[in-house]
Amino acid sequence: MYQLTKSVTFDAAHLLRNYVGKCANLHGHTYKLEVAVAGEKVDEVGMLYDFFDLKKLMQGVVDQLDHRFINEIPPYNEINPTAENMAYQIYQTLRQQLAEQNQNIKLKYVQIWETPTASATYSED
Numbered sequence: 001m002y003q004l005t006k007s008v009t010f011d012a013a014h015l016l017r018n019y020v021g022k023c024a025n026l027h028g029h030t031y032k033l034e035v036a037v038a039g040e041k042v043d044e045v046g047m048l049y050d051f052f053d054l055k056k057l058m059q060g061v062v063d064q065l066d067h068r069f070i071n072e073i074p075p076y077n078e079i080n081p082t083a084e085n086m087a088y089q090i091y092q093t094l095r096q097q098l099a100e101q102n103q104n105i106k107l108k109y110v111q112i113w114e115t116p117t118a119s120a121t122y123s124e125d
């Protein structure tokens, strides 16, 4: 099994509702979105999947969030923009897009880093 990971960063603001603590206040993060895909076979070039295509897929997600107030962007206007919820939502989006594009690879996980030392990962394994 081969596995590729790619990460991109973006800057955004959020606050947590129904939460008592500093994160209830409006604040920002330089988020890192990390995505892993896996598959059994490489193509004739020797690639499982083109990093360029993976980045393009991730960029679609990042473009919606970069330099925005995440709480105003659906579904985060209704659910809390925690790293856990963001990882889950992004996983669902990317899984569907990947399935439409390439049958040979599978989304392994989506990891959202809020700081260099704190992240949440969603996977279905």
Ligand SMILES: [Zn+2]
Binding pocket: 014, 023, 027, 028, 029, 114
């Ligand atoms: Zn935060």
